[in-house]
Amino acid sequence: MSAVWLLFRNELRLERRAPQLVLSMTLFAAIGLTLLHAATQLAHPPLTLVVGLLVVTLVLATLLAAARVFTAEREDGLLDLLLLAPIPRTAIWAAKALAVLALLIVTELVALPLFALLYVGSSQPVTPSPDYPLLALLLLLADLGLAAFGSVVAILASATRSRELAVPILFLPSTIPLVLSLVACVRESVAGGSLAQPLGSLLVYDALVIVLAWGVCEFVLTE
Amino acid sequence: MIVAAISSSALKYLGVAFAIVWGLTVLYVWILAAKVRRLEQQVVEAERTLDSR
Amino acid sequence: MTMTSDRLIRVLCPVAGVLLAVAMVLIFFWVPTDADQGISQRIFYLHVPVAICSYLFLGVGAVYAVRYLRGRDPLDDMRSYVGVHAGVTWGTLVMLTGPIWAKKSWGVWWRWDDQQLNTFLIIFLFYCAYFMLRFSLDAGPRRAALSAAYAIFGIAMVPLSIVAVHLSQSLLHPQLFDNGSSAMEGSMWLTFLVSLAGVLSLAIVLYLVELRGKLLAQRIDRLVRRSRGEELLGPA
Numbered sequence: 260m261s262a263v264w265l266l267f268r269n270e271l272r273l274e275r276r277a278p279q280l281v282l283s284m285t286l287f288a289a290i291g292l293t294l295l296h297a298a299t300q301l302a303h304p305p306l307t308l309v310v311g312l313l314v315v316t317l318v319l320a321t322l323l324a325a326a327r328v329f330t331a332e333r334e335d336g337l338l339d340l341l342l343l344a345p346i347p348r349t350a351i352w353a354a355k356a357l358a359v360l361a362l363l364i365v366t367e368l369v370a371l372p373l374f375a376l377l378y379v380g381s382s383q384p385v386t387p388s389p390d391y392p393l394l395a396l397l398l399l400l401a402d403l404g405l406a407a408f409g410s411v412v413a414i415l416a417s418a419t420r421s422r423e424l425a426v427p428i429l430f431l432p433s434t435i436p437l438v439l440s441l442v443a444c445v446r447e448s449v450a451g452g453s454l455a456q457p458l459g460s461l462l463v464y465d466a467l468v469i470v471l472a473w474g475v476c477e478f479v480l481t482e
Numbered sequence: 483m484i485v486a487a488i489s490s491s492a493l494k495y496l497g498v499a500f501a502i503v504w505g506l507t508v509l510y511v512w513i514l515a516a517k518v519r520r521l522e523q524q525v526v527e528a529e530r531t532l533d534s535r
Numbered sequence: 536m537t538m539t540s541d542r543l544i545r546v547l548c549p550v551a552g553v554l555l556a557v558a559m560v561l562i563f564f565w566v567p568t569d570a571d572q573g574i575s576q577r578i579f580y581l582h583v584p585v586a587i588c589s590y591l592f593l594g595v596g597a598v599y600a601v602r603y604l605r606g607r608d609p610l611d612d613m614r615s616y617v618g619v620h621a622g623v624t625w626g627t628l629v630m631l632t633g634p635i636w637a638k639k640s641w642g643v644w645w646r647w648d649d650q651q652l653n654t655f656l657i658i659f660l661f662y663c664a665y666f667m668l669r670f671s672l673d674a675g676p677r678r679a680a681l682s683a684a685y686a687i688f689g690i691a692m693v694p695l696s697i698v699a700v701h702l703s704q705s706l707l708h709p710q711l712f713d714n715g716s717s718a719m720e721g722s723m724w725l726t727f728l729v730s731l732a733g734v735l736s737l738a739i740v741l742y743l744v745e746l747r748g749k750l751l752a753q754r755i756d757r758l759v760r761r762s763r764g765e766e767l768l769g770p771a
Binding site for chain 3: 408411415418419420421424425428429432433435436437439440442443456457460463464467468471475478479481
């Protein structure tokens with residue numbers, strides 16, 4: 260556990276020193292939200308649609324992290340040193356997953372106010388207005404699954420010859436159930452239905468992906 | 483009974499077409515399997531001659 | 536292994552031929568036309584067995600992936616790969632026959648509120664990406680381990696997709712069609728089972744042949760390298 264914390268803090272220190280990913284991910288989210296308007300152009304865009312597109316933007320932002328988060332280790336031979344160190348391999352994955360999670364949360368801290376500004380307080384507001392605590396909770400739940408699987412994909416892709424190409428192809432299909440469940444949550448809350456089922460499915464997704472990633476990362480982290 | 487049922491000509495042609503396609507597929511697989519079997523024997527022989535050299 | 540696989544191929548291949556021929560006769564000339572869907576319902580006797588084969592071989596791929604990670608036997612890696620390959624190949628057939636049936640019986644090529652269709656699409660896309668991963672890695676233990684890990688993730692995708700797809704439609708839209716299985720008559724069952732047995736035996740033969748072909752290619756590769764090496768050592 261202390262190894263995870265140590266590695267995670269190291270990730271944050273590196274990112275603070277040269278904030279490459281934070282900046283590109285938040286900028287990506289802002290661009291995404293603008294593109295989103297260009298793609299819909301509705302007088303009263305339905306909330307479910309806009310939240311769905313927001314989530315897709317965040318899923319795509321995860322790609323940026325997944326494509327970068329392991330390249331230093333591979334290119335500079337750091338991974339070999341890490342694997343020699345007396346720490347469990349799961350700790351290396353867990354630290355990376357936490358780093359991706361932190362990046363996603365920071366991205367959303369920018370994206371959510373921007374969403375409120377552009378899509379709730381604008382001349383063409385979404386209908387109905389979003390339930391912000393619920394939305395934040397849903398995005399946080401989505402982040403867990405995205406970070407867990409995104410970091411596994413980062414490990415897989417960093418070993419391939421076609422890194423940047425492999426990341427989206429390997430990562431995106433698995434996010435379809437996540438987006439489906441999340442949008443179902445929003446749709447049910449708009450319709451006034453019960454959230455138990457879609458929320459449960461989101462939780463099951465997170466749990467299953469985290470457990471599988473935990474179990475598998477020992478085998479995929481090789482020199 | 484089956485012979486009596488063969489009356490709708492569209493169905494008849496479709497059924498025959500499907501049967502031919504499946505038949506050719508199975509035949510093709512059969513040929514492939516025979517080819518693999520023959521190549522396996524050749525490889526075994528080649529390995530043996532290489533061992534004896 | 537080679538002996539039993541050889542015998543299995545010799546037996547199952549003619550069996551597949553006979554069963555498929557009988558199935559064609561049953562499908563096109565014997566089984567009564569479905570009262571609701573009409574003649575187009577006959578594609579069900581091919582589409583569903585093909586879909587079952589696809590799921591089955593994806594499962595085989597995942598089972599051998601787990602076995603590979605446990606035992607590190609390169610043969611298990613090959614079995615897992617051939618399993619996924621067979622699953623995706625049969626899956627392509629599913630993706631071809633599914634929309635044809637949908638168009639004939641529902642009037643549309645695709646239904647976003649149909650569970651089977653959408654679950655299958657997600658899993659199909661996931662496993663297509665498997666090849667992207669595998670072919671951008673060099674052969675060896677690393678490729679085997681990474682492919683196995685990805686294949687195992689795919690199995691988790693099955694329940695996750697089913698639940699998520701189910702949620703995306705059932706709460707607001709009523710399920711319009713119940714794919715007919717509730718009212719299947721005895722003759723329909725018989726036809727379906729014969730067709731399933733035929734397609735399944737063909738699929739097993741194809742799997743075995745591909746596996747043996749891949750193993751053969753490996754052996755030839757080794758042989759060629761060995762003979763070159765010995766030629767280099769020979770004159771010295």
